[in-house]
Amino acid sequence: MLERHIKQALAAKVPSGLNVEIAYQIVKRVFNPRVAGAQNIPKEPCLFVGNHSLFALDGAIIRPIFLKELQRFPRAMGDKFLFSIQRVADILVKHGVVMGHPEVCSALMDDRQDLLLFPGGAYESVKPKSKLYELQWKERYGFVKLAATHGYTIMPFGLVGPDDFYGHLTEGQDLPDSALGKLLTHIGLLNDDTRSDIVPPIPIGSLGTPLPKPQRCYLGFGKPINLSQHKGKALSKKTLQSVRTQVAQQIDTQLAELLLTREQDKGKDSLLRRLLTL
DSSP states (O other): OHHHHHHHHHHOOOOOSHHHHHHHHHHHHHHOOEEEOGGGOOSSOEEEEEOOOGGGTHHHHHHHHHHHTSOOOOEEEEOGGGGSSHHHHHHHHHTTEEEOOHHHHHHHHHTTOOEEEOTTHHHHTTOOGGGTTOOOOTTOOHHHHHHHHTTOEEEEEEEESGGGSSEEEEOGGGGGGSHHHHHHHHTTSSOTTOOGGGOOOEEEOGGGSSSOOOOOOEEEEOOOEEOGGGTTOOOOHHHHHHHHHHHHHHHHHHHHHHHHHHHHHGGGSOHHHHHHTO
């Protein structure tokens, strides 16, 4: 299965055509994204590393921007469970989403492809409101090891907007003890083995509907971290920590700057956008 997946990933073509154009126009009109620091992106292949948004909605925002404005096709690495159904897996790979497996990553790096990774993974995509725009990487160093082994450049970026597409009616950690949580437990969707830290919040969208709030989005790129000098070497724990800290600091800096920019731009939003994002 893994060999088949790698072969498909290597064969995937850069998406183009009407579907890409429609997705781009929707993102531009609804979320009015602003891109900063694009000039920092080097020409060579990169491992783009950023903060994961609530419910992993970031992909729908940044994919059209990467394709249309930045002229890059990074392969987004997803959790293995997304590829458990072959038909779904085939669709994901065709659109550039690949399994977050070291062998898959290595094959794409050997082929000099751009990659996209959110080290926080599923854990970061179900964060409570108190943790919005905060990195939750725990002790994950795998992406640094792979980038160093292949002498890749890590391109840190921050994304502001998608974390605010939905409000939180109930936080995930509070759900099991709520009335809804008891109902979900009764019908078997929650049980004693369910980890509260990966239970998503109950969302509420624009004007109380399931639709996302049309928050303006801000995508900012930091300074590239070139690891070519480490190619083929096994990094010490100290070096791994140092590189990981550099990446996280770059992302945190971007998030702080983008949040400030968003605050300064609030008065520029139309009355309709302000009403729909309450």
